[in-house]
Amino acid sequence: MELLSGADMIARFLKDEGVERIYGYPGGAALHIYDALFRQDSVQHILVRHEQAATHAADGYARASGKPGVVLVTSGPGATNAVTGIATAYMDSIPMVVLCGQVASHLIGEDAFQETDIVGVTRPVVKHSFSIRHPSEIPEVLKKAFYLASTGRPGPVVVDIPKDMTAPTERYEYVYPKKVKIRSYNPVTRGHSGQIKKAVDMMLKARRPVFYTGGGIVTGRASEALTDLVQRLGFPITTTLMGIGGYPQGDRQSLGWLGMHGSYEANMAMHNADLIIAIGARFDDRVTNNTSKFCPTAKIVHVDIDPSSISKTVRADVPIVGAAGSVINEMISLVQDREPANPEALGEWWKSIDGWRAERKNRLYEPSKPGEALKPQEVIEAVYRATRGEAFVTTDVGQHQMFAAQYYKFAKPNRFITSGGLGTMGFGFPAAMGVKLSYPQDDVVCFTGEGSFQMMMQELSTCKQFDVGVKIVNLNNQSLGMVRQWQDLNYKSRHAHSYMESLPDFAKLIEAYGFTAIKVTTHEELAPALERAFADTNELVFLDIYVDPFEHVYPMQVPLGSMRDMLLSKTERT
Amino acid sequence: MRHIISILLENEPGALSRVVGLFSQRNFNIETLNVAPTEDPSLSRLTVTTVGDDRVIEQITKHLNKLIDVVKLVDLTEGNHIERELMLVKVKALGAARDEVKRTADIFRAQIVDVTPSVYTVQITGDAGKLDAFIQAMAPIGILEVARTGVSGIARGDKLLTL
Numbered sequence: 001m002e003l004l005s006g007a008d009m010i011a012r013f014l015k016d017e018g019v020e021r022i023y024g025y026p027g028g029a030a031l032h033i034y035d036a037l038f039r040q041d042s043v044q045h046i047l048v049r050h051e052q053a054a055t056h057a058a059d060g061y062a063r064a065s066g067k068p069g070v071v072l073v074t075s076g077p078g079a080t081n082a083v084t085g086i087a088t089a090y091m092d093s094i095p096m097v098v099l100c101g102q103v104a105s106h107l108i109g110e111d112a113f114q115e116t117d118i119v120g121v122t123r124p125v126v127k128h129s130f131s132i133r134h135p136s137e138i139p140e141v142l143k144k145a146f147y148l149a150s151t152g153r154p155g156p157v158v159v160d161i162p163k164d165m166t167a168p169t170e171r172y173e174y175v176y177p178k179k180v181k182i183r184s185y186n187p188v189t190r191g192h193s194g195q196i197k198k199a200v201d202m203m204l205k206a207r208r209p210v211f212y213t214g215g216g217i218v219t220g221r222a223s224e225a226l227t228d229l230v231q232r233l234g235f236p237i238t239t240t241l242m243g244i245g246g247y248p249q250g251d252r253q254s255l256g257w258l259g260m261h262g263s264y265e266a267n268m269a270m271h272n273a274d275l276i277i278a279i280g281a282r283f284d285d286r287v288t289n290n291t292s293k294f295c296p297t298a299k300i301v302h303v304d305i306d307p308s309s310i311s312k313t314v315r316a317d318v319p320i321v322g323a324a325g326s327v328i329n330e331m332i333s334l335v336q337d338r339e340p341a342n343p344e345a346l347g348e349w350w351k352s353i354d355g356w357r358a359e360r361k362n363r364l365y366e367p368s369k370p371g372e373a374l375k376p377q378e379v380i381e382a383v384y385r386a387t388r389g390e391a392f393v394t395t396d397v398g399q400h401q402m403f404a405a406q407y408y409k410f411a412k413p414n415r416f417i418t419s420g421g422l423g424t425m426g427f428g429f430p431a432a433m434g435v436k437l438s439y440p441q442d443d444v445v446c447f448t449g450e451g452s453f454q455m456m457m458q459e460l461s462t463c464k465q466f467d468v469g470v471k472i473v474n475l476n477n478q479s480l481g482m483v484r485q486w487q488d489l490n491y492k493s494r495h496a497h498s499y500m501e502s503l504p505d506f507a508k509l510i511e512a513y514g515f516t517a518i519k520v521t522t523h524e525e526l527a528p529a530l531e532r533a534f535a536d537t538n539e540l541v542f543l544d545i546y547v548d549p550f551e552h553v554y555p556m557q558v559p560l561g562s563m564r565d566m567l568l569s570k571t572e573r574t
Numbered sequence: 575m576r577h578i579i580s581i582l583l584e585n586e587p588g589a590l591s592r593v594v595g596l597f598s599q600r601n602f603n604i605e606t607l608n609v610a611p612t613e614d615p616s617l618s619r620l621t622v623t624t625v626g627d628d629r630v631i632e633q634i635t636k637h638l639n640k641l642i643d644v645v646k647l648v649d650l651t652e653g654n655h656i657e658r659e660l661m662l663v664k665v666k667a668l669g670a671a672r673d674e675v676k677r678t679a680d681i682f683r684a685q686i687v688d689v690t691p692s693v694y695t696v697q698i699t700g701d702a703g704k705l706d707a708f709i710q711a712m713a714p715i716g717i718l719e720v721a722r723t724g725v726s727g728i729a730r731g732d733k734l735l736t737l
Binding site for chain 2 (some may be wrong): 120127128129148182183311312315
């Protein structure tokens with residue numbers, strides 16, 4: 001029998017659970033735990049410079065690896081600083097376990113120093129939370145936290161740990177719980193066979209079908225099965241922003257992603273479809289536009305692991321609650337020897353789609369002419385070529401995020417890492433850090449803007465301490481581009497606080513941390529700068545690329561319109 | 575439409591706040607809420623009455639089921655059920671009104687459970703409609719204070735809400 005203190009149990013549990021790395025920041029209530037971490041060498045602790053960065057780094061790791069990211073923070077401000085990152089993970093269903101120090105049990109409720117009711121503060125943005133009430137329950141509670149975070153529809157789980165629970169003097173028996181059971185939690189895996197059969201019959205009879213798949217394909221590791229099913233049927237497929245890479249974007253059947261800034265052909269196909277097969281997607285408002293005008297001629301099959309996602313905003317005709325992979329595999333076995341019933345109609349459907357594609361081909365944006373400012377889109381395309389499309393890409397939030405999603409083409413899942421649901425500025429850089437630490441051989445590119453980068457730029461110091469060689473591509477338009485775009489469109493170009501006055505000299509800033517920065521203002525400078533930036537995959541390089549501040553992201557759906565109501569450029573509209 | 579949802583909830587600290595928080599977070603409506611332990615000390619039973627169309631009620635039950643602390647739930651209004659609420663009412667009881675309060679209480683099969691020279695405290699059980707009617711009947715005499723438990727309910731017949 002092994003007797004351990006609560007703090008040692010936590011360190012030991014993380015090792016037994018296979019956690020290699022955690023992200024955090026120490027403070028009074030977490031010091032017993034930090035001392036336990038100091039006395040072991042199985043789990044590496046990455047000291048960030050702000051707790052929000054710890055959550056984003058853990059989140060980036062989780063999105064790239066599919067495994068839960070782990071965060072350790074202290075009570076009070078340590079925990080509240082983590083809230084934005086917890087909410088970010090919650091909105092995108094990312095597995096994460098956040099261990100929060102808390103003031104000692106006897107002080108709780110007395111407004112003690114650095115006391116916050118963090119379980120209360122985070123309640124609306126966690127999958128579940130626990131408070132430790134006795135040191136002996138630590139192994140089981142932590143196991144439950146990891147189990148909940150990573151199964152079913154994944155999400156963040158907060159564990160609140162009062163300081164006395166980790167006291168070095170109190171020791172209890174430690175056994176690693178291999179399995180836990182929670183009586184009220186039995187996530188479904190298999191979908192209802194009758195419903196799946198009904199869906200497949202509709203799919204085979206469809207004349208204008210389209211797959212619409214989301215992050216559930218990526219988190220559910222179902223992209224291979226999905227690719228198989230889609231290619232057997234020969235149907236077009238569009239993904240959500242979160243679902244990017246769930247189906248190879250270079251493939252002919254891929255229409256790119258859909259929604260507010262989705263591709264013209266994807267939005268047109270959705271609007272005109274007679275059957276939508278939605279898998280692991282949640283009919284978010286940035287996808288559907290006005291739900292009352294959404295896809296007027298389509299029947300909807302909706303597969304999701306979370307029953308509450310089904311018929312939440314758009315009514316499903318065939319709801320299927322189940323894990324994406326399992327349901328898709330069952331669909332594959334049902335279509336095995338059958339052919340679509342209307343091959344001519346499908347042929348016509350593809351003709352329409354190819355027509356929409358042709359309409360916009362080479363007209364997506366106007367490349368810059370010599371002497372003009374670079375277009376952000378061409379920078380993304382150049383980075384895509386420089387990394388042969390194989391990098392992990394993280395983004396912040398705004399125009400650069402949309403451009404990255406539009407012009408970097410992903411062949412694989414888990415490669416495009418972006419805050420889709422919450423839209424958290426400051427996410428990209430720490431997320432890239434989390435990815436790079438676990439994938440040191442790969443290029444990890446963070447597309448950002450001056451606005452977003454300045455929200456988390458203190459992490460340069462973390463990168464210096466742990467030698468994290470991410471590539472930061474700052475699309476510098478000297479303004480909050482997306483805010484400005486909305487002001488152009490909706491507020492007669494009254495640019496209220498969207499202009500970034502007093503930008504730092506980024507090159508000097510980066511150099512102050514001992515890293516390389518390259519400023520790019522012209523076409524000619526771009527290619528050599530990229531060559532330099534990607535010469536050594538383990539070197540942090542910051543590219544400060546000045547781009548056209550007047551560029552807008554298009555297509556852009558018209559507010560309150562249908563899927564097909566889009567602005568296609570500053571002068572064209574569907 | 576009004577629905578009565580009964581929930582078996584883990585008897586854990588914070589469990590109730592998750593249920594209540596869900597309603598405000600998702601803009602659902604709570605008309606009454608009633609919660610107490612059951613014969614199984616690990617479980618509380620919580621009954622909530624809410625109003626919404628079928629789509630909203632479907633979302634409410636789905637989101638409640640998603641809470642880890644919710645073990646099981648039933649929408650009692652989907653079948654035959656018994657609905658009860660307990661109310662304590664303090665009524666002004668002076669002069670002729672003393673008899674009037676007593677008579678009205680008898681008509682409603684309510685009991686007077688506390689008496690002072692000027693006040694009767696009346697206890698009444700029934701469904702929400704009966705309690706509302708009693709308040710209406712007593713209003714002209716002079717209601718001083720009302721304490722209602724909120725609705726509790728159970729399905730008729732053999733149907734059970736147990737583990």
